[in-house]
Amino acid sequence: MSRVYNFSAGPSMLPEWVLKKAASEMIEYGQSGQSVMEMSHRSAEYQAIIDDCEARLRRVMNIGDNYKVLFLQGGASLQFTMIPMNLLKNGHADVINTGQWSKKAIKELNKLGKANVLASSEDKTFSYIPDVTKLDFHEDADYVYICENNTIYGTKYKTLPDTKDIPLVADLSSCILSEPIDVSKYGLIFAGAQKNMGPAGLTVVIIREDLIGNAKEQTPSMLNYQIMADNGSMFNTPPTYAIYMCDLVLQWIEEEIGGLEAMKQRNEQKAKLLYDYLDNSKMFSNPVNPQDRSLMNVTFVSGDAELDAKFIKEAKANGFINVKGHRSVGGMRASIYNAMPIEGVEKLVAFMEAFEKANQ
Numbered sequence: 001m002s003r004v005y006n007f008s009a010g011p012s013m014l015p016e017w018v019l020k021k022a023a024s025e026m027i028e029y030g031q032s033g034q035s036v037m038e039m040s041h042r043s044a045e046y047q048a049i050i051d052d053c054e055a056r057l058r059r060v061m062n063i064g065d066n067y068k069v070l071f072l073q074g075g076a077s078l079q080f081t082m083i084p085m086n087l088l089k090n091g092h093a094d095v096i097n098t099g100q101w102s103k104k105a106i107k108e109l110n111k112l113g114k115a116n117v118l119a120s121s122e123d124k125t126f127s128y129i130p131d132v133t134k135l136d137f138h139e140d141a142d143y144v145y146i147c148e149n150n151t152i153y154g155t156k157y158k159t160l161p162d163t164k165d166i167p168l169v170a171d172l173s174s175c176i177l178s179e180p181i182d183v184s185k186y187g188l189i190f191a192g193a194q195k196n197m198g199p200a201g202l203t204v205v206i207i208r209e210d211l212i213g214n215a216k217e218q219t220p221s222m223l224n225y226q227i228m229a230d231n232g233s234m235f236n237t238p239p240t241y242a243i244y245m246c247d248l249v250l251q252w253i254e255e256e257i258g259g260l261e262a263m264k265q266r267n268e269q270k271a272k273l274l275y276d277y278l279d280n281s282k283m284f285s286n287p288v289n290p291q292d293r294s295l296m297n298v299t300f301v302s303g304d305a306e307l308d309a310k311f312i313k314e315a316k317a318n319g320f321i322n323v324k325g326h327r328s329v330g331g332m333r334a335s336i337y338n339a340m341p342i343e344g345v346e347k348l349v350a351f352m353e354a355f356e357k358a359n360q
């Protein structure tokens with residue numbers, strides 16, 4: 001067996017430690033006589049797993065007691081609807097547009113209320129993060145919405161907008177658990193699990209308690225944070241196996257990596273290898289404003305579509321898969337989420353150097 005280095009933007013690599021542990025527990029979990037997939041979500045065994053997952057997430061991210069952690073389905077994309085359904089009171093929210101994922105959120109918000117787009121980086125193909133220090137938020141905006149790490153373009157907010165008393169709502173799908181954050185700065189954080197938390201099928205929402213309970217009466221039960229919170233994410237069958245896998249990923253972060261500060265150092269080391277190479281390369285370059293560079297998604301171009309295609313093809317043949325950029329921007333993208341080992345990035349850089357030399 002030989003595993004490839006998978007640079008996919010998501011679903012993406014999982015730590016081998018996690019896969020091995022899951023494999024060893026596949027047929028029988030503990031002394032339960034069954035796999036996790038076969039367990040009743042109402043059983044004591046399963047309750048212990050979901051409780052452990054929540055407790056670990058709270059420890060790892062240092063989540064305050066005034067926040068609820070919800071394990072939901074529907075992907076990050078369903079949150080584009082669920083957030084306005086539950087948080088709108090005055091009917092409008094302020095939004096910063098940093099790319100396709102914020103545009104999709106704006107579209108859904110506009111179906112239920114109004115999105116005030118205060119700033120956008122669309123003028124330069126979303127290659128930067130707008131200056132958030134100069135924004136005038138509407139005092140009666142129900143929330144301020146951002147996409148913190150822009151998976152497609154490889155940009156990331158390095159400072160959060162200071163929204164004062166207005167709740168900050170943030171899509172952390174592609175950067176959650178990559179470094180320590182101050183959860184208390186946010187009203188609501190959400191993330192699809194399939195980038196840094198586990199397999200697809202699970203969406204994690206971390207919501208400040210005062211933001212729960214404002215949904216309009218006609219809100220479908222499945223889309224009501226209050227109902228999900230009151231039922232411990234078990235109003236219906238939760239994505240049981242994905243939650244178990246997320247628990248293993250959190251165990252790996254706590255026990256093997258040593259927490260988010262250590263995770264951050266590892267991620268910075270990986271990103272530096274790639275950015276340093278790109279900054280010195282005569283063939284490839286990173287199109288992003290240097291101070292807005294993502295730790296997780298590193299985009300690069302050669303400026304020649306044919307050469308890009310050749311690179312992607314040869315990379316794949318050498319065991320570096322999914323380095324093609326998003327179809328909307330072209331070029332290349334190496335997603336180097338938590339689970340990508342340092343050797344994977346070192347070997348990719350060595351391959352890029354060799355490719356550059358061979359194609360001068």
Ligand SMILES: *Cc1c(COP(=O)(O)O)cnc(C)c1O
Pocket residue numbers: 010074075076077078101147149150151171172173174192193
């Ligand atoms: C992947 C991604 C999404 C979409 O996630 P789904 O779970 O497929 O809905 C949304 N936002 C960001 C930032 C992403 O990277």
